[in-house]
């Protein structure tokens with residue numbers, strides 16, 4: 063995670079960003095600390111990246127890389143405003159027992175990749191359409207040695223995979239079907255007939271932008287209907303207020319890069 067010390071909305075690269083509405087920096091920081099403490103209290107180790115001035119989106123740490131089995135597929139951001147974030151993440155992995163691969167193709171890390179260790183022996187789901195280049199899906203498969211399932215996003219409001227789909231545990235997902243092309247919806251129905259289906263209201267509340275440890279599902283406080291859905295499927299929702307991060311077009315998941323050693 064990376065604290066929103068330099069967080070602002072000074073450019074607009076997704077439909078949620080409105081440069082005319084100021085963010086409340088103190089509130090953003092307070093909400094971020096609560097999210098970090100929530101993860102720690104649930105027993106998870108949280109590593110913190112040093113925020114850098116001039117990188118207002120660095121709080122969305124999920125976009126900086128994607129790791130599976132101790133291998134790291136680095137990010138290459140689509141927009142120049144975020145390009146320098148990738149090196150900060152690379153430096154973090156260089157300090158640990160990771161094998162880091164520099165990407166050739168544009169990809170925004172866990173924003174567009176997620177991993178299901180218990181599905182089909184270990185399956186990566188990947189999004190394209192707005193940020194990540196489909197060529198990066200094949201590149202990730204070569205780097206990580208796991209099958210990558212390509213899914214096409216079609217609604218600009220849900221520009222990263224993690225705004226439209228989430229892993230609830232090792233093999234179960236939740237997603238908002240209409241965020242995907244008809245063919246990708248068909249693929250998801252075929253492979254995940256037991257998925258928890260979200261609706262537009264859930265997606266707009268950033269209810270799919272969640273972090274789950276397989277038991278606890280961390281959601282932002284606006285996603286109350288999504289909380290009810292996951293509870294009905296046996297998970298325990300944990301709600302954290304993240305109103306300021308939504309102004310940049312992100313929520314819980316965007317703020318957390320999961321480490322898979």
Ligand code: ARG
Pocket residue numbers: 075076079119122124125144172173222224225310311312313315316317
């Ligand atoms: N303002 C950031 C951007 O548009 C938000 C990134 C949200 N992160 C995510 N994992 N969806 O790039």
